[in-house]
Amino acid sequence: MSSKSRIRLFNTIGVRIALWYSVSVLLMLLVLGSFLYYRLTHTLNKETDRILFDESEFIVQSIKNNSYTTNDLLKLIEIKSSSKRYLRTSIRLYDIEQSSFIGSENFFFPDLEISADKMGKMVQGEQTLEKIWVEGLRSPYRLITRPVVIGNSCKYILQVGIYMRLSYKSVENMEENFLMSAPILIILSIIGGWLISRKNLSPITKMTETARQITGSDMKRRIFSSHTGDEVDELAHTINIMLDRIEESFTKIAQFTADVSHELRTPVASLKTGIEVMLSKDRTAAEYRKLLYHSLVSLERITRTISDLMELSRSDSGSNILHLKSFNLGNTLKEIQRKFSPVSDTKNIVLSNKEFPEVEINGDKIMLRRVFANLLDNAIKYTSPGGRVYISLEDRNDDVIVSITDTGVGITEESLRKIFDRCFRVDTSRSGETGGSGLGLSISKNIVEFHKGRIEVRSDIGVGSTFDVILPKNLINS
Template identity: 30%
Template structure:
């Protein structure tokens, strides 16, 4: 998984935020519940203290001390309802103390007495060692000449249990909810990012050779659809400018061909004149050389512009590449012989390919031309054609000096010539390999140039075999 993808980052952010919100919400709920439970208990306890003070204590002079206990047990049943009731009078003497509650949540005798007599009503939380704390409301009162302190309390165990339960369900629910949210986010993001993925895949396929293709546009009307539309408009503009440049190069080279051919012929005709002055002949001779060079450049440019315009594969016929290699090698044998180079062609079986016969012949011509040009006299060139793993492989190996490592990555650039020093006295415009590459690519194939050990160059063309 790509941790830098928008999908991953958004889900991460969203899950992080969700956990934070849930933690804050859980914490807030816990706090509020704690607060309300306490308020509720406190209100009940205060009510009891008041009831005792108003209903029971005024009867003490008439009915005696025992009446307090009887009446409290009858009306409030503190043991059953898990309450503590403690009444002291006249400076701390115990008037009544309730019994141990049925739930054993505290022992009444263990609840520490108040230090000093309180002046007004208040509620406190009394910690008990080894047990839940108890909440106690205290009400001091003077009734019929006696000073009473009434305390009514209840254990916080029950409300603590409620709070603990809430905490537990929050803790258990958090990972489940987060997991669900991440899963939901993943599914949603995957669906949302699908058009982007489609655009990436389509954009990767668009090259200079198929600028007429366009990116998919979703009909969602969202930002992604808008982006595809804008990118498509940009590709259309690029296509138009590219076509413009190609057309211009094609027109320019086409227009230049005729006058150059005329100059070429005229110069040759003039040079045939035997009465020509020596100096003039020399000058015209070098002029002719330059014109020949110019013709070659213009021819190369014209060929490239046609390839750029998508004519690298105008016909689609099935033929034997091995046979084509043999006949081409035979035709170029003379060139090799001039330099006493041994040119051999090795083919063992027919290797059928499908494509443009004359363009693929051009590939072999350009590569053989390079091999012959850059291999010194009495060198060796071997051409082999074979099929390997379902593709056709054409290799041209020479015994020349090879190419410097720094030049290797640039060989297919237009007008690039490696090692200027040694290329200078060899004719060429640096367009041959660009043409080869264009044709190979248009046929769904590849071309690679590498150095041989100990010396020499190897040009390897790979083409898909005919089905």
């Protein structure tokens, strides 16, 4: 395996999880081992001290309750020192002057002396517990030294010792077992962590493989969902939602590109044809004027389409900055109505309004003029001669509603769901007549949403349509 492959392997999540898992197990083993070591050592020491106290108490009570001779005391000590099979005790008995003592044959340290300080404690009725290390032995003795009080005076000093080899051996065995089992447990934890990580990360591997197969020409693939309800399943669900949005965006972009190409192709072809006609032969000034007029109309249509596309591009990129200022919305609507009155008169359409209230709003006046102009232009275009277009303005506490109602052909329920899509036209057969690119409503919707407002549409086939623009009165630029 190359160094690059090894680096890549150790950078995988599975390996890192396995390593962290093994480190966690190692730390737990260390903590558990330390705790067990402490508990075992403490328990064995405590049990040894209890045995020493019980043995010494039995001897003390036996001496107090019986008038033993020296031989009797020697026999008692020998019996007690040889009665324990696994924990043999070493015993010796001093008189208070330490002039003589009686000890068991197995006493571990015959030359052990009692210090004056310890002797003083014995006279006062205290007892001591200590560890005594003997040269040549691997483990210490645990020794209890206590007074034997007969009457009101201390007559003897009793020492009982237990060799702690068995206790130390138990601790050593535990340490050996722990050291032998720890590597096995760590290896098992690495293997277990690796297997668990592989099992839990296998859906991510499948996600990666599926994601690599998704291309612009194949957007139908989706990430496999295990339906386990865990975080990986939630990730797959989220990615699938994202892919749905991306596919929808790709579809809209493809449709948008096709529609724009078609929209530009017609005026460009018309412009090209007009120029070719002009160049085909000499013509009169009137003919040139007529051909130039048609060329100008085509150029205006191209310019309008390009302008709309640039506006949508700015909206999509978030670079469309609002220039907010306070203005009278009623006066603005009157200006727009006057601008479209000649057009409505030409088509024999009544353009009327209820008296506009004096309403001051905070917004981008130029952009909002474009919104109302687009809506009014569409209302006039799709209203038959003899029809009516009505504009109203309603002042509500925190917002305003501008309604534009026409008596046109109406919009189907299916078209209402798509009416704000780019390049969508309700009546495609009339696009050549009206010259619309299908971008006006999409632009209008973006502008209104930039103003934290919304557009609502109501329509009945054969009756007409109403576009309601709801805008806040006091928009704060953020």
